[in-house]
Amino acid sequence: MNYWLMKSEPEEFSIADLERVGTEPWSGVRNYQARNYMRDGMKLGDGILFYHSNCSPPGVVGIARVASAAYPDPTQFDPHSDYFDPRSPADAPRWLLVDVGFERALRRTITLDDLRAQAATLGDFPLLARGNRLSVLPVTAKQWKHILSLE
DNA sequence: GCCAACGTTGGC
DNA sequence: GCCAACGTTGGC
DSSP states (O other), rough: EEEEEEETTTSSOOOHHHHHHHHEEETOOOOHHHIIIIIIIIIIEEEEEEOOOSSSOOOEEEEEEOOOOOOEEEEGGGTTTTTTTTSOOTTOOOOEEEEEEEEEEEEEEHHHHHHHTTHHOOOGGGGGSSSOOEEEEEOOHHHHHHHTTTO
16 A cells, blocks of 8 residues: 555645545646656555645645556547647557545645644655655655644 | 746757 | 756745
8 A cells, every 4th residue: 555645726626526526537647757656656545645735725635545547648638628738649648647536534734834844754755845846746654644643 | 926946848 | 968948836
């Protein structure tokens, strides 16, 4: 079992949206490192910290689970989609996604400030690294446990 | 809305 | 393969 953190802008897709739909294909990831985590790292049932970005306050707001193996993101082939990628070959899709399943909302937001205050305990945590922009990133079992203990 | 950080693109 | 230009992310 591996653990991850996935960012979403709540105005685009919030934890409440995930609760409503239950399971969501995580379309639109257009970063190779994030794609590689989904393709090579994620296994069915892995834990996901659901993080709200580009809002106030940013932070972890819920828990989700990896609900599928990685498969091609259909939006890359849809000319009407914001995520259309005309350079992705149909027979070798460039972009993959996984389905993300709702588990629960946290009782409170564990804010970015809360996480920064725990930097010493969390150790090497890419979310807190300078200039970090990855929308999908790994979390260790120890970090997972410690972060959720802050709830 | 600003802007620092960073990934990608494309000319050479 | 270098690197300047450009677009995007995301905190503030």
